[in-house]
Amino acid sequence: MSEGFVLKGDLCFSRASGDLEVMENAYLVCADGVCKGAYQELPEEFSSLPLTDHQNRLIVPGLVDLHVHAPQYTFWGLGMDLELIQWLNRHTFPEESKYEDLSYAEKAYRAFADEVYRGPNTRAVVFATRHTPATLLLMDILEGSGLAAYVGKVNMDRNGIPPLQEESAEASLADTEIWLQAALGEKRYANVKPILTPRFIPSCTDGLMSGLKAVQRSYGLPVQSHLSENQGEVAWVRELCPGAGSYAQAYDAFGMFGGDTPTVMAHCVWMSDEEIELMRKRQVFVAHCPQSNMNLSSGIAPVRRFLDAGIPVGLGSDVAGGSHTSIFRAMSDAIQVSKLYWRLVDESCRALTLEEAFYLGTLGGGAFFGNIGSFLPGYEFDALVIDDSRNLDTGPLDMQSRLARVVYQPDRNVIEEKYVRGKNIFDRPLGNAGFKKASKEEGVV
Amino acid sequence: MSEGFVLKGDLCFSRASGDLEVMENAYLVCADGVCKGAYQELPEEFSSLPLTDHQNRLIVPGLVDLHVHAPQYTFWGLGMDLELIQWLNRHTFPEESKYEDLSYAEKAYRAFADEVYRGPNTRAVVFATRHTPATLLLMDILEGSGLAAYVGKVNMDRNGIPPLQEESAEASLADTEIWLQAALGEKRYANVKPILTPRFIPSCTDGLMSGLKAVQRSYGLPVQSHLSENQGEVAWVRELCPGAGSYAQAYDAFGMFGGDTPTVMAHCVWMSDEEIELMRKRQVFVAHCPQSNMNLSSGIAPVRRFLDAGIPVGLGSDVAGGSHTSIFRAMSDAIQVSKLYWRLVDESCRALTLEEAFYLGTLGGGAFFGNIGSFLPGYEFDALVIDDSRNLDTGPLDMQSRLARVVYQPDRNVIEEKYVRGKNIFDRPLGNAGFKKASKEEGVV
Numbered sequence: 001m002s003e004g005f006v007l008k009g010d011l012c013f014s015r016a017s018g019d020l021e022v023m024e025n026a027y028l029v030c031a032d033g034v035c036k037g038a039y040q041e042l043p044e045e046f047s048s049l050p051l052t053d054h055q056n057r058l059i060v061p062g063l064v065d066l067h068v069h070a071p072q073y074t075f076w077g078l079g080m081d082l083e084l085i086q087w088l089n090r091h092t093f094p095e096e097s098k099y100e101d102l103s104y105a106e107k108a109y110r111a112f113a114d115e116v117y118r119g120p121n122t123r124a125v126v127f128a129t130r131h132t133p134a135t136l137l138l139m140d141i142l143e144g145s146g147l148a149a150y151v152g153k154v155n156m157d158r159n160g161i162p163p164l165q166e167e168s169a170e171a172s173l174a175d176t177e178i179w180l181q182a183a184l185g186e187k188r189y190a191n192v193k194p195i196l197t198p199r200f201i202p203s204c205t206d207g208l209m210s211g212l213k214a215v216q217r218s219y220g221l222p223v224q225s226h227l228s229e230n231q232g233e234v235a236w237v238r239e240l241c242p243g244a245g246s247y248a249q250a251y252d253a254f255g256m257f258g259g260d261t262p263t264v265m266a267h268c269v270w271m272s273d274e275e276i277e278l279m280r281k282r283q284v285f286v287a288h289c290p291q292s293n294m295n296l297s298s299g300i301a302p303v304r305r306f307l308d309a310g311i312p313v314g315l316g317s318d319v320a321g322g323s324h325t326s327i328f329r330a331m332s333d334a335i336q337v338s339k340l341y342w343r344l345v346d347e348s349c350r351a352l353t354l355e356e357a358f359y360l361g362t363l364g365g366g367a368f369f370g371n372i373g374s375f376l377p378g379y380e381f382d383a384l385v386i387d388d389s390r391n392l393d394t395g396p397l398d399m400q401s402r403l404a405r406v407v408y409q410p411d412r413n414v415i416e417e418k419y420v421r422g423k424n425i426f427d428r429p430l431g432n433a434g435f436k437k438a439s440k441e442e443g444v445v
Numbered sequence: 446m447s448e449g450f451v452l453k454g455d456l457c458f459s460r461a462s463g464d465l466e467v468m469e470n471a472y473l474v475c476a477d478g479v480c481k482g483a484y485q486e487l488p489e490e491f492s493s494l495p496l497t498d499h500q501n502r503l504i505v506p507g508l509v510d511l512h513v514h515a516p517q518y519t520f521w522g523l524g525m526d527l528e529l530i531q532w533l534n535r536h537t538f539p540e541e542s543k544y545e546d547l548s549y550a551e552k553a554y555r556a557f558a559d560e561v562y563r564g565p566n567t568r569a570v571v572f573a574t575r576h577t578p579a580t581l582l583l584m585d586i587l588e589g590s591g592l593a594a595y596v597g598k599v600n601m602d603r604n605g606i607p608p609l610q611e612e613s614a615e616a617s618l619a620d621t622e623i624w625l626q627a628a629l630g631e632k633r634y635a636n637v638k639p640i641l642t643p644r645f646i647p648s649c650t651d652g653l654m655s656g657l658k659a660v661q662r663s664y665g666l667p668v669q670s671h672l673s674e675n676q677g678e679v680a681w682v683r684e685l686c687p688g689a690g691s692y693a694q695a696y697d698a699f700g701m702f703g704g705d706t707p708t709v710m711a712h713c714v715w716m717s718d719e720e721i722e723l724m725r726k727r728q729v730f731v732a733h734c735p736q737s738n739m740n741l742s743s744g745i746a747p748v749r750r751f752l753d754a755g756i757p758v759g760l761g762s763d764v765a766g767g768s769h770t771s772i773f774r775a776m777s778d779a780i781q782v783s784k785l786y787w788r789l790v791d792e793s794c795r796a797l798t799l800e801e802a803f804y805l806g807t808l809g810g811g812a813f814f815g816n817i818g819s820f821l822p823g824y825e826f827d828a829l830v831i832d833d834s835r836n837l838d839t840g841p842l843d844m845q846s847r848l849a850r851v852v853y854q855p856d857r858n859v860i861e862e863k864y865v866r867g868k869n870i871f872d873r874p875l876g877n878a879g880f881k882k883a884s885k886e887e888g889v890v
Contacts, residue, residue, distance in 0.1 A: 074839040077853035078846050080780065081798045111839050294781040297788050297796060323777075323853040332768075335525065336739040340782070343742050344789055351742060353526045394519040394556050401523050408522035408768040411856035 003422070004031030006046055009054035009385065011038050012403050013061050013375040014359040017307060021375075022399035027051075028059060030381040033422030037377040054385050054416075058402055061373050062122025062382035062420065063327035064365030067224070067266040067287035067316025069127045070138055070151075071096050071105075073112035076320045084230055084296050089161070091320070096129045097163035105134035109141050117145045119326045120410065122382040122420045123369055125150045125224055125264055125287070125316075127197055130166055132179040139183060143192045146425030148369070148382075152197025152224055153179045157208045169208035176215055184219070191421065194219075200226040201237045201250050209254040216255070222262035222368075224287075225251065228275070229267035230298045248275040248284075258282025264368055266316055267292075268306070269299045279311045285368050286313045288360065290333040292321030300341040303334065304349035307356070314365025315357075327365075328410035331357040354404050385417035448867070449476030451491055454499035454830065456483050457848050458506050458820040459804040462752060466820075467844035472496075473504060475826040478867030482822040499830050502861065503847055506818050507567025507827035508772035509810030512669070512711040512732035512761025514572045515583055515596075516541050516550075518557035521765045529675055529741050534606070536765070541574045542608035550579035554586050562590045564771045565855065567827040567865045568814055570595045570669055570709055570732070570761075572642055575611055577624040584628060588637045591870030593814070593827075597642025597669055598624045602653045614652035621660055629664070636866065639664075645671040646682045646695050654699040661700070667707035667813075669732075670696065673720070674712035675743045693720040693729075703727025709813055711761055712737075713751070714744045724756045730813050731758045733805065735778040737766030745786040748779065749794035752801070759810025760802075772810075773855035776802040799849055830862035 007030075011023040021038070029036040029046050036046065072092060079091045099105045116124060126142075126149050128135035135153040142149050153176060157166045166172040176196075183194045196216050198204040204212075216223060228234050228247050237247045244250035248271075251257040257265075257278070264285040271279075279286070288301050306313050315330040316322075322330070331354075338352040352360075366373020372380050390412045391397070391405040406413055418426050452475075456468040466483070474481040474491045481491065517537060524536045544550045561569060571587075571594050573580035580598040587594050598621060602611045611617040621641075628639045641661050643649040649657075661668060673679050673692050682692045689695035693716075696702040702710075702723070709730040716724075724731070733746050751758050760775040761767075767775070776799075783797040797805075811818020817825050835857045836842070836850040851858055863871050 077836075077850040078842075080849060080853070081796075108839060114838075291781070294784055297784040299788050300785065336736070337785070339739055339742040340745065340785060340789075343744050344785075351526075391522075393559075394553060397523075404525060405522045408525070 004029065004036070004046070004049045006030075006042065006049050006051040007054055007059055007383070007385065008051060009057045009059040010399060010402070011059050011375060012399055013038070014355070014363045015374065015376065017359045017364065018353060018355045020355040020358065020400070020403075024399060028375055028383070030419070030422050033381055035375050035377060035379045035381045038375045057416065058386040058388050058406065060384050060386065060403075061362045061366070061375060062384055062418065063120045063361050064314055064369070064373055065121045065124040065317050065325065065327050066264055066285065066314035066365045066368060067289055068124050068319050068325065070109060070112045071099050071127075071129050072320035073115060073325070074108050077323045078320070080295050084232070084298070087296065093161045093164050097161070099129040099131045099134040100163070102133055102137060105131070105137055109134070109138045113141045113145050113147070116147060116325050117425070118415070120384055120415060121147075121325065121327050122384075122418065123148045123366065123372060125195065125368065126152065127224070128153055130154045130156055130164060130172075130175075132175050135179060136182055139189060139192045143189045146191070146420050146423060148191040148420050150193050150195035150222065150224070152195045154197045154199050155208055155212060156199040156203035158205050159202050169205050169211055172208055173211040173215065176212070180215070180219060194221060196221050196223045198223070198225050198256070200233070201247065202233065202240060209256065213255045216261055222264070223256045224264045225256070225266070227251070227265035227268050228270045229293070230296070231270055234270050246272055246275050248278050252278060252282070258284035262368065264314075266318065267298065267301060269293055269301045271302070276305060276309055276311065279306070280309045283312060286311055287316035287365075288313055288334060289316040289318035289322060290330065290337045291323065292316075292318035294333070294337065295323070296321050300337045300345065302341065302346070302349060303338060303352060304341075312364065312367055313360055314368060315361045326410055327361040328407050331361045331407045334360060354400070354407060358403065358407065381419055381422040383417075383419040384415050387414040387416055388412075449474065449481070449491070449494045451475075451487065451494050451496040452499055452504055452828070452830065453496060454502045454504040455844060455847070456504050456820060457844055458483070459800070459808045460819065460821065462804045462809065463798060463800045465800040465803065465845070465848075467848075469844060473820055473828070475864070475867050478826055480820050480822060480824045480826045483820045499861075503831040503833050503851065505829050505831065505848075506807045506811070506820060507829055507863065507865065508565045508806050509759055509814070509818055510561075510566045510569040510762050510770065510772050511709055511730065511759040511810045511813060512734055513569050513764050513770065515554060515557045516544050516572075516574050517765035518560060518770075519553050522768045523765070525740050529677070529743075532741065538606045538609050542606070544574040544576045544579040545608070547578055547582060550576070550582055554579070554583045558586045558590050558592070561592060561770050562870070563860070565829055565860060566592070566770065566772050567829075567863065568593045568811065568817060570640065570813065571597065572669070573598055575599045575601055575609060575617075575620075577620050580624060581627055584634060584637045588634045591636070591865050591868060593636040593865050595638050595640035595667065595669070597640045599642045599644050600653055600657060601644040601648035603650050604647050614650050614656055617653055618656040618660065621657070625660070625664060639666060641666045641668045643668070643670050643701065645678070646692065647678065647685060654701065658700045661706055667709070668701045669709045670701070670711070672696070672710035672713050673715045674738070675741070676715055679715050691717055691720050693723050697723060697727070703729035707813065709759075711763065712743065712746060714738055714746045716747070721750060721754055721756070724751070725754045728757060731756055732761035732810075733758055733779060734761040734763035734767060735775065735782045736768065737761075737763035739778070739782065740768070741766050745782045745790065747786065747791070747794060748783060748797060757809065757812055758805055759813060760806045771855050772806040773852050776806045776852045779805060799845070799852060803848065803852065826864055826867040828862075828864040829860050832859040832861055833857075
């Protein structure tokens with residue numbers, strides 16, 4: 001085999017939801033960017049590969065953020081006392097408007113990419129803004145970082161504010177063509193792919209949605225949007241789409257809801273039984289964003305019901321609705337709100353376990369990208385080597401306990417190596433990407 | 446004036462609930478361990494005091510943790526998938542039993558104290574265990590750290606497990622006497638005081654509660670305990686105390702519920718209107734522990750109702766029900782769950798604002814100690830000098846925004862100086878206390 005290596009350490013990964021595999025002092029084999037398996041004893045066939053013994057470092061798959069607004073990183077943690085519409089009007093729309101200015105966009109997108117680069121997420125599904133040049137710039141920057149991502153230029157031709165709203169469906173679609181020609185044509189990114197991004201139903205006229213379906217079909221692209229985050233929004237969609245039986249059906253009517261169109265929908269807080277059944281049937285991914293749903297007083301998504309129905313679910317940071325890019329934080333947020341859901345809303349929906357939350361943030365979300373998010377053979381090799389020694393200050397712990405501590409207090413740990421598709425992106429030459437691994441003094445997870 | 450100094454920087458403190466004072470490039474004066482005020486221009490009378498210009502560091506009052514179990518620090522983040530009783534039986538009771546061994550207690554309590562020492566809390570109200578020698582050891586260690594604290598040897602003579610339960614009310618009271626004689630007598634701590642600590646009603650026979658009241662009266666001590674954390678517990682107390690009208694009245698019947706007995710009760714999640722009125726009347730402090738209440742699926746305490754009723758409220762980490770000692774984390778947890786409470790339980794209870802949460806974690810909890818938790822003149826000088834520059838990576842921010850980011854992502858910041866009662870405890874000689882300020886590489890808030 002051509003390019004391969006072995007990492008030795010304490011491995012932890014999901015085989016399926018709730019099925020956590022832990023292997024101490026084990027061997028993790030990578031060749032040609034793909035995992036060849038995790039072994040307690042190193043098979044003979046791999047014995048000539050370069051081996052790094054990471055001793056008692058924790059080695060886990062890289063985390064997957066299924067929903068994040070890159071242009072909103074500039075105002076994370078701010079405006080959290082505002083209700084949704086005020087927050088959109090005071091922070092989101094004015095901020096996104098600034099990305100018309102490419103030098104502003106460059107500075108802001110580098111800060112975002114640097115934050116994600118240093119953290120535990122190896123993959124992200126990203127909203128950019130309506131601006132095609134800035135979106136391509138973001139894609140350039142992410143490609144330079146070594147991270148893998150879907151990135152979407154946002155379509156929005158109604159109910160916005162003047163600087164941010166596109167002039168018409170035709171203009172939005174024309175801009176989308178320009179974007180895709182560049183993103184799929186001369187750019188030829190290895191790790192960053194376009195995803196069609198109608199902001200949400202209230203932002204997109206029927207004409208725009210139909211036109212986007214044609215684009216989707218023509219290029220075979222996946223789709224991302226928002227679904228049922230908040231009750232006011234659900235009511236609004238009912239007014240805008242009186243013909244659709246539900247918000248989910250409003251997307252489905254345009255063929256932008258799973259089936260042969262891989263789709264991820266953020267939030268899904270307020271869902272009818274019929275919508276849940278439709279999501280199951282179409283295998284639409286839920287990007288569960290628990291912190292954002294708290295910060296914007298939206299509610300708690302019924303994740304247990306999605307899992308029981310066999311709907312694919314992953315986690316989203318939803319920066320800046322959420323304040324943290326790290327999907328380790330999203331894992332503990334998800335567990336915590338699921339306990340409140342059980343206690344206050346529906347006692348038939350038992351809370352998420354640590355194993356389930358870890359699955360959601362790795363394999364659950366990774367499935368949107370393909371074979372990603374686990375150390376099963378054949379999976380793309382995304383991995384983190386983590387120094388969690390600070391968590392052992394009161395004595396040794398078993399592997400599940402170490403994982404629990406990394407999830408509940410990610411910032412106490414240091415990521416020493418970070419692999420995406422078999423490359424240690426912390427080793428990349430700086431080049432013009434300018435990315436620098438967090439020094440030990442800043443190293444956080 | 447004898448010992449005094451001035452700190453210059455960007456000040457932020459509460460005057461009252463929701464009344465946040467921010468002063469950039471301002472002067473904070475301390476003399477004899479007491480704050481002499483915050484000034485935009487330095488008054489002449491202070492001009493001869495040594496001045497340190499902290500430039501654009503954020504300077505805030507030290508935070509107050511109204512409820513933390515020091516012996517549980519060893520298992521923070523663990524067992525979070527268990528329900529309360531299983532968690533108590535598998536982790537809490539076996540772990541607390543180990544504190545009979547003083548060498549175990551020393552190692553564990555040093556780790557706890559070191560964690561708090563490095564963090565943003567300057568004061569804590571602490572549960573130890575039933576063991577008097579280990580409790581005195583904890584008090585020694587905390588005194589050596591420079592932190593200020595109330596520490597309680599726990600009384601528990603029923604419904605425990607054999608290694609942990611005290612043999613009888615008489616034995617418990619005798620041990621309490623020994624503890625108090627030492628803690629108030631030969632120890633003569635400057636900053637660490639005893640607080641009477643009946644674990645909770647289910648742990649304490651009527652005889653023990655009556656005996657403790659006599660001790661309380663005799664020594665003039667404050668009291669801490671737990672109240673209405675979880676519905677099963679509330680039902681249990683109803684069985685144990687059929688004569689009492691409520692859980693609150695069960696404590697009140699023994700004179701251990703405010704009035705002339707300063708009292709802090711943790712949780713208060715499930716409270717009747719009558720209990721709320723009794724708490725108001727008696728001015729019993731609530732230690733609101735939002736993360737623990739999520740982690741143990743207890744629910745959400747109705748903090749807005751307490752504030753509207755004029756009940757004094759502060760924040761508690763409740764380690765290890767909660768996973769973080771930092772009260773900055775408790776502030777964002779409190780805001781987040783209050784939004785879910787508003788959305789899911791009672792729309793008349795509006796969510797907590799950033800200013801209110803900051804008040805709760807400083808002045809709100811500080812009031813239990815006296816004039817603590819603010820930079821008003823006459824207040825004891827507890828303060829943090831914080832380097833929050835990492836939060837300014839996307840540009841300058843106003844003071845409220847800087848505070849918001851410190852609250853929402855405390856671990857991105859570095860505490861440079863930490864004052865308790867006018868002394869910078871990061872400057873203390875190591876002596877036998879062995880405390881070391883977090884180096885910049887580990888420095889977290």
